[in-house]
Amino acid sequence: MELYLPVAEMSVNWLLLIVLGTGVGFLSGMFGVGGGFLMTPLLVFTGIPSTVAVATTLSHVTASSMSGALAQWRKRAIDFTMAGVMLGGGVVGTLFGVWLFSAMRRQGQMDLIVALTYVIMLGSIGVIMLRESLASLKAYRCGVTPSRRLVNRGWIQALPFKMRFRQSRLYISVIPPIAIGFVVGALSAIMGIGGGFIIVPAMIYIMRMPTNVVMGTSLVQIIAVTAITTILQATRNYAVDIVLEGLLVSGGVVGAQLGVRAGAKLRGEQLRLLLACLVLAVGAGLFYQLVARPADVYSLSEGVP
């Protein structure tokens, strides 16, 4: 049952990791998210160093996004121009994120930065999703179709460098997609996530892309960002473990397909409510670790930075 991870330099129970990969893959298929935000904390709980956990989870996200993107591509529901523009910001963001990651690791603040970013991101997104899904469930019960709140697009239209995105039927400035790409790229490197739960709302509410191309375009963007981040993490921090990746990904891709089938049976609002609870639970767990008195206030890292 034990398998030696050559980069993490430790033995792990391989069955546990395949089950973990399948479980997270199932949830990610069900909710249509990459699952990185669940995988990284869970790997850290099992004792894998957080640097390896962050860097290796990215491949899990690449793989589970791959099958989703292929399905969308067959439906011709991908705006490659938009994905390309966002990726421009994404590459710079990734470089910045990996640089910050190494710098924080030298300072001994990497764990803190990862945990804090997680608590802030998961906390705020969980609360927004919870409110939104509760409101729409209530509206559904009262028999009212919820009207989507319109975000004022005035300031977006006022920005320069406009470009035509044929597939999305949009004529907007390239600044918002590049900025969103940058933020997601940086977060991807620090948190080991694809960033779907940031890109999708941003595409819908800020850029007002049509919903049918949002899924495919965000998946292409996620694949590209996670692939680049994996290579950067491998070259700069030597933190990607290919054996761990194999275990997580083989479980993950199977779980994701099963999750998609399970998700089709649930209503959207219920799904989002469940996902919101899950996001909040992970966030609360990480927050508790930040504020609770540690078992030993001393910690060790090898090497003299």
Next chain:
Amino acid sequence: MKRALLATLLLIALFCILPSPFGSGGDAFAEELVSGISQDTIQITSNYTGTDIVVFGAIERAQGATGRGIVVIVRGPDEPMTIRRRDRLAGIWVNRDAARFEWLPAYYYLASTEPVSHIAPAETLRRYGIGLQSLTPTTIGSHHDPEPFRQAAIRYHQRSGLYAENPGSIDFLSETLFRTRVPVPAGVTRGQYNVEVYLFRGGEVVSAQSTPLFVDATGLERRLFNMAHNAPFFYGLACVFMAMLLGWISSVLFRHSA
């Protein structure tokens, strides 16, 4: 004449059995240690979960068990280490102070006939680096008292099974033949280890022996580790390619089954 010869032989025999009253400073009657290990390399394979090695030895010209102490030490390669202390800052535990040590062994296991403090005075133990409390590395650029940080480093390694002191764990098979089992846990680093065996008498080292022990990965594990460090770009590319391939395969498989 015959009686005189017999008396001489008896005297020689007595000399061999009884502890020498003239001390043991390098004369032909001094006790000497011969030791060995069950294996001189530990191979880390894909199913490596830790192993045991056996250190055995014999005392030549033994002079009795009283006042004798044996210490077996297995030491891993020295590595620089940084210890950080967390403090509460606005309700959150944040790493604040740090102490950097020039070296600390990655692995340290000590087996002895009795607690080392009973075997020799602290000064001698420190000189030979015997016992966890004798590991006193130099600190680099540290402005505060490094002692609590050093203790924390020892504690940390003890928790992960990499440092241990195990007095009373040396088995005597006869008056002069001994052995001890040294656990080498899964988390050990690769490199050259050293097995040191000390024979003490009256608080002084009478004889000592050191044998190297190599810990290394083999086969695929070794190749993957080397590739990750020597060709990280292609390694990263391989990781991405594998993820995409598996994602694609699963989507093809499930499309047809659905």
